[in-house]
Amino acid sequence: MKEAYPQKENTPEGVIMKRKRKKTKYIHEGQYVAEVEVELMEHEDGWSPYLNVDDASRLDDVREALRQGDLKSAARYGRVYELRPVAYQ
Numbered sequence: 084m085k086e087a088y089p090q091k092e093n094t095p096e097g098v099i100m101k102r103k104r105k106k107t108k109y110i111h112e113g114q115y116v117a118e119v120e121v122e123l124m125e126h127e128d129g130w131s132p133y134l135n136v137d138d139a140s141r142l143d144d145v146r147e148a149l150r151q152g153d154l155k156s157a158a159r160y161g162r163v164y165e166l167r168p169v170a171y172q
Contacts, residue, residue, distance in 0.1 A: 101126045110142060111166075112149035119145055119161040 102125045110117045119142060123132035134142070141160055148157035157163050 104132075106132075108142060110145050110149060112146055113152075114166050115149045115154065115157070116164045116166060117145045117149060117157050117161050118164070 104123050104125065106121055106123045108119050108121050110119060121134055121138040121142065124135060125131040145157050145160045148154070149163070154163050
């Protein structure tokens, strides 16, 4: 996984270092799982890592598409897998 170089952000409190990195998120709904790439933001302020608004919205869209069984829409955001049991107890 490739990480971006830290960037400086000037704030009224001083300079804060921030960094972005890619992360794979897995959204599980029913018998399906979607694998979606997002970008995590890391700050020195203690509220990190977090998603940007666009990525959070994409994850919500994927979750809703899987919930409705709309695999074509879910697949626009990443890979979609079907889960099947392999053994019964």
